[in-house]
Amino acid sequence: MSNAIILMNNQLKPQQVEMLTQLAEGYRFVTKADLAEGDFEYVEIMYGWDKSYTEAQRQSFKRLKWIQATSAGVDYLPMDIIQNPQIMISNMSGIHATPIAESVFGYLLATGRQLFTSQLQQRESNWNRPEHGGYFSLKDKVLLVYGTGNIGQEIARIGHNFSMEVIGINTNGRAIEGFDACYATAEADSIVGKADFIVSTLPATANTRHYFAENWFKMLKATALFINVGRGQTVDETALYEALKAKQIGGAYLDVFHEEPLPESSTLWELENLLISPHISGQIEHFQEETFPIFKENLVSYLNEGKLARNIVAKDKGY
Amino acid sequence: MSNAIILMNNQLKPQQVEMLTQLAEGYRFVTKADLAEGDFEYVEIMYGWDKSYTEAQRQSFKRLKWIQATSAGVDYLPMDIIQNPQIMISNMSGIHATPIAESVFGYLLATGRQLFTSQLQQRESNWNRPEHGGYFSLKDKVLLVYGTGNIGQEIARIGHNFSMEVIGINTNGRAIEGFDACYATAEADSIVGKADFIVSTLPATANTRHYFAENWFKMLKATALFINVGRGQTVDETALYEALKAKQIGGAYLDVFHEEPLPESSTLWELENLLISPHISGQIEHFQEETFPIFKENLVSYLNEGKLARNIVAKDKGY
Structure with a gap:
């Protein structure tokens, strides 16, 4: 033997x-x-x-x-x-495409329908019903997805079902089925300001490190929501913290971080316009x-x- | 004049x-x-x-x-x-079909991806990452919708896109496009135990008052989630409270109540497996x-x- x-x-x-x-x-x-x-x-x-x-x-x-x-x-x-x-x-x-896409849309829909706010109000037995309180629908919104692989494609498929325009970013801008348009990473700056929601599925490589940094966040709409279900190393967390703290963008959802577990001392925990999940978006x-x-x-x-x-x-x- | x-x-x-x-x-x-x-x-x-x-x-x-x-x-x-x-x-x-359907899926997806739990943990700077912590996907689940009008149809359409089986309940069991099957209200008891998620879009009428009562909740799966985006009068709130408190069902999301605003003294507020929103699921x-x-x-x-x-x-x- x-x-x-x-x-x-x-x-x-x-x-x-x-x-x-x-x-x-x-x-x-x-x-x-x-x-x-x-x-x-x-x-x-x-x-x-x-x-x-x-x-x-x-x-x-x-x-x-x-x-x-x-x-x-x-x-x-x-x-x-x-x-x-x-x-x-x-x-x-x-295999992670389905749960990650479900995480992305769980965040977007629950945010647009004020369900996270509702949960917090519930803990205070508080019935507060804003008539025009920041509700949004996914319909007719522009969704920008960094990475057009399995996960990006599943996000695009669901995005279309909610009547969104879905744009993909990949290294060379090649067309990918299921996206309304694709741009190369080098052209991304021209389109970022049009997006209502931006999802990154990017892996951690030498090229993607701190791609999402101060100058990038400055190009976004004031109401934009940023979602990272790729890798934490792609985001300059200090720059994102500043953008969220100053309400320069609408909000963010991070499932991945430079250091995991995210240290208890991190200032990210306290941001009210940020949702943190402990690297579980792909859990099956x-x-x-x-x-x-x-x-x-x-x-x-x-x-x-x-x-x-x-x-x-x-x-x-x-x- | x-x-x-x-x-x-x-x-x-x-x-x-x-x-x-x-x-x-x-x-x-x-x-x-x-x-x-x-x-x-x-x-x-x-x-x-x-x-x-x-x-x-x-x-x-x-x-x-x-x-x-x-x-x-x-x-x-x-x-x-x-x-x-x-x-x-x-x-x-x-006009409320889109926002109500988005509310329903916001609840289901954010629950299945543990995003509500994540929000509560975040407030305690708590990185707790259960490996098998009750995650679920919508894929292959059975969704039962009471009411096959505009709202029910939009819920069915989205449900199919998440690869669910969608069954409708209406007064006489007539077939409605977009549902895999429809049953009459009188036959509903035979199908309720098969459902993973049940959504009610029923209006308040003499026939629907307290339809969702103790015996009905007893027929559900132990993991079933109940969602009411119709009218509060259709639910026996005491029976639902007992079913949730005893964890006889998995959870519930209520957007509507017998008395609105829900009184501060209501015991519903405190249930951890219930999400309460203040009648906003149709806000546009x-x-x-x-x-x-x-x-x-x-x-x-x-x-x-x-x-x-x-x-x-x-x-x-x-x-």
């Missing part, structure tokens, strides 16, 4: 492990809790990643060939793992059912052909 | 009044604030209603022929007004722009033909 190990950093259901065991003859399935010191060098495949591995431990993964990440973005992986040409990386891009109701088919398909392909079938991360792009 | 008066209980924009003045020669346009005691008997048309009129004042409206209500439901009109055969009543049914961003065309079209018809063109309330049904 081979000593090769498939290490489960994330949980799989017992019946899922059983199914995979039958596919991967000669491999041992080991959970992180059961991983002995002598096992490290035999780990060949990882399901999920764990941020607690030390550099010394990472160097002990001598035979590691493939990491099936359980997230869409993989920017949390250490550079020595990403840059190691021996290690293939695949992600779960695609039936996570293991959604991710399993992707891991299984890749595992079969890996075992039979030595390569992955889908969701392969382009290491040079980082997504 | 005739003394006939068009009384504006609700506000119209100056340019709207000017436009109507040119159409309605010989009529005086009077706001409620400017209405003198001697004017009452000359009021022939009312735009909107005002609940503060006493019975004696109502009896002084001797020439009143038409009330153009600015709401969809008109159950707040006194019986002596409704039953007076000389008075025609029209409503604004239709550009109210005067939406309602004006309906009033204008009816006014032209009234002046030329002595009858109304649209949105006529069937007095026997009450809507």
